[in-house]
């Protein structure tokens with residue numbers, strides 16, 4: 001058995017550690033590229049959302065490398081994610097790929113159900129699976145910590161690209177983690193290197209929140225490296241979803257309806273009385289929360305033809321007006337190109353900069369290119 005899974009941000013790094021610790025052979029798909037999207041688009045219905053196409057392309061590339069078992073997310077849901085496993089399985093089988101596919105109930109299941117399912121699929125004893133979880137989860141948490149550190153450091157570093165370089169190197173090292181000691185050493189060395197980056201602490205970067213559709217927010221390929229691009233332009237970013245937080249919530253805390261979700265629901269209630277599938281409710285509640293926290297603007301990412309985010313984006317102008325926060329909607333599709341994205345970003349940043357200058361009652365000054 002050679003297991004594979006589609007990409008979701010840096011999740012593959014933690015999964016490689018998890019499966020190695022379990023003693024199960026696993027192949028991550030090659031990094032997503034234009035080829036991946038083209039492969040997926042060729043097998044996908046034309047108007048389906050772009051994450052479906054990229055994920056399908058990931059599976060084609062992994063099956064070509066010899067994988068024979070696919071683990072993916074399953075979610076009975078009003079949005080298309082609920083149909084991903086069946087549709088993708090049918091499309092791949094039609095093209096002659098031989099494999100088995102299992103949809104893990106990570107999005108509305110519990111940790112125990114998912115672990116039991118992995119045990120049934122792989123035949124690995126539960127004790128060994130738990131060892132894999134005990135090593136894979138801290139790796140996932142560190143990956144998120146690295147992203148958070150990069151969000152803070154990029155707009156303040158004196159040498160552009162210093163933080164990104166250290167973070168990239170650390171992520172490559174994390175793929176090789178095989179015990180807790182190695183992980184602790186990588187953590188120590190990486191955060192020491194990040195702490196040593198010379199910063200210009202006089203800068204007061206614009207603060208922008210990124211929220212919207214799950215895959216677009218967490219996956220740099222799908223969002224065209226949006227976070228790094230903003231960091232390069234001197235903007236501090238924050239997102240409303242991190243993989244470890246998402247996993248904790250869906251596997252451990254959903255049943256308890258933790259305060260985080262209750263807060264978002266409460267905030268969104270005046271605009272949205274019922275939950276909508278996908279991340280639409282979180283986009284509304286998240287925008288309000290970021291406005292209250294003093295962010296300068298919000299980027300709302302959505303996939304072309306994505307119903308939940310389309311509903312949210314219809315409500316967003318009201319939220320933006322009531323909470324006086326500029327929101328830029330960015331729609332991603334197969335044909336999206338980076339230059340179009342950069343043009344829109346540039347204009348949005350200028351608006352935010354002027355607005356901030358006006359609020360400070362200072363004469364208008366153009367944004368310094370960093």
Ligand code: SF4
Pocket residue numbers: 049050051052079080081213214215277278279303305306307308309
């Ligand atoms: S939330 Fe939207 S983009 Fe994401 S899977 Fe559902 S329909 Fe597709």
